[in-house]
Amino acid sequence: MVEQLKFRDPELARRVIEQIHSIAPKKDVVKICHVCGTHEWTITHYGVRNLLPSTVEVIAGPGCPVCVTPAAEVDEAIKLAEKGIVVTCFGDVIRVPGSEKSLLDARANGADIRVVYSLADAVKMALKNQSRNFVFFAIGFETTAPSTAIEVLRKPPNNLSFLVSHRLIPPAMELLVGLGDLQIDGFIAPGHVSTIIGLKPYEIFPKAYRMPTVIAGFEPLDVLFAIYMILRQIKAGKACLENEYVRAVTPEGNVKAQELMHKVFNIVDGEWRGLGRLPSSTLRLKEEYSRYDAREKHGVKFTYGRDLPPGCQCHLVMIGKIKPTECPLFMKACTPQKPVGACMVSVEGTCRIWAKVNAALQ
Ligand code: SF4
Numbered sequence: 001m002v003e004q005l006k007f008r009d010p011e012l013a014r015r016v017i018e019q020i021h022s023i024a025p026k027k028d029v030v031k032i033c034h035v036c037g038t039h040e041w042t043i044t045h046y047g048v049r050n051l052l053p054s055t056v057e058v059i060a061g062p063g064c065p066v067c068v069t070p071a072a073e074v075d076e077a078i079k080l081a082e083k084g085i086v087v088t089c090f091g092d093v094i095r096v097p098g099s100e101k102s103l104l105d106a107r108a109n110g111a112d113i114r115v116v117y118s119l120a121d122a123v124k125m126a127l128k129n130q131s132r133n134f135v136f137f138a139i140g141f142e143t144t145a146p147s148t149a150i151e152v153l154r155k156p157p158n159n160l161s162f163l164v165s166h167r168l169i170p171p172a173m174e175l176l177v178g179l180g181d182l183q184i185d186g187f188i189a190p191g192h193v194s195t196i197i198g199l200k201p202y203e204i205f206p207k208a209y210r211m212p213t214v215i216a217g218f219e220p221l222d223v224l225f226a227i228y229m230i231l232r233q234i235k236a237g238k239a240c241l242e243n244e245y246v247r248a249v250t251p252e253g254n255v256k257a258q259e260l261m262h263k264v265f266n267i268v269d270g271e272w273r274g275l276g277r278l279p280s281s282t283l284r285l286k287e288e289y290s291r292y293d294a295r296e297k298h299g300v301k302f303t304y305g306r307d308l309p310p311g312c313q314c315h316l317v318m319i320g321k322i323k324p325t326e327c328p329l330f331m332k333a334c335t336p337q338k339p340v341g342a343c344m345v346s347v348e349g350t351c352r353i354w355a356k357v358n359a360a361l362q
Pocket of ligand 1: 311312313314315317327328329330334335339340342345351
């Protein structure tokens with residue numbers, strides 16, 4: 001608690017904001033992109049954007065794992081459930097839209113889909129009822145992939161397999177750099193993911209793309225410091241990789257977790273909802289673990305799905321091209337209670353975060 005208060009010290013925040021104003025460009029707009037739902041929550045919840053000079057813009061990239069899961073993979077989970085397999089998943093995942101329906105819709109139609117609080121719960125369920133097949137729908141970035149890897153290495157019960165939909169953050173950042181019309185000037189890199197992968201995967205951004213990159217924690221002061229550090233690099237005409245989140249992120253990251261991931265997964269090209277196919281961005285189980293691969297075991301593999309329902313602008317929100325409020329469906333046809341697009345489903349989705357703050361202000 002004391003640690004938390006230290007990072008919400010109003011006097012320190014005031015001084016950092018003053019520094020940001022003093023070094024921000026007077027005319028040209030600087031665009032800083034983060035790629036993490038928790039960063040978006042901090043920035044929106046604490047009104048960080050309102051504290052910045054008009055020449056400093058902070059946009060949200062594809063940092064919500066539920067939002068970026070393509071409809072085809074949700075369709076695979078639904079198909080498995082419709083085959084009589086028990087599909088288990090984390091809470092937000094059940095509401096994310098597939099091509100025609102969500103897992104929640106499929107459950108309403110009689111499919112056995114269960115929300116679990118941990119992967120261990122899915123293992124327990126499978127052990128308890130060995131006459132049925134179970135699948136765990138494994139969604140998430142580098143932060144959650146190691147826990148899937150551990151469970152695979154523990155040799156789960158024969159009636160449990162994994163629909164692996166893990167994705168990697170650095171390839172998504174490379175996509176954003178390549179979008180010329182986005183014109184990003186700096187990255188705030190995600191603290192959680194960085195605790196696992198360390199600093200090395202981000203070196204490409206300052207080196208190859210001359211992009212100031214700062215790894216940041218999730219308290220308001222972490223984010224303000226990161227913005228200041230990026231502006232300081234820009235003012236000095238430099239591009240380097242800095243770690244603001246030194247209390248949690250080490251240069252090498254969590255080597256044990258990295259080893260587990262390398263042991264169990266191959267890195268392959270993969271679809272991201274509304275963003276297309278990103279090179280080396282997705283994890284799939286290695287051949288030697290194919291008996292735990294739900295796609296192989298139950299013969300379900302979809303390559304195409306409808307990622308965007310009519311009118312949905314999630315693909316533009318996810319790259320920070322538009323704000324949620326610029327989507328014509330925001331808080332009209334699309335609300336947290338009745339989400340149309342994936343970005344309104346998860347607590348880490350940009351539209352859902354903006355909707356919550358919107359509601360609190362009314
Ligand atoms: Fe997608 Fe709904 Fe956000 Fe529009 S408001 S971009 S439909 S999630």
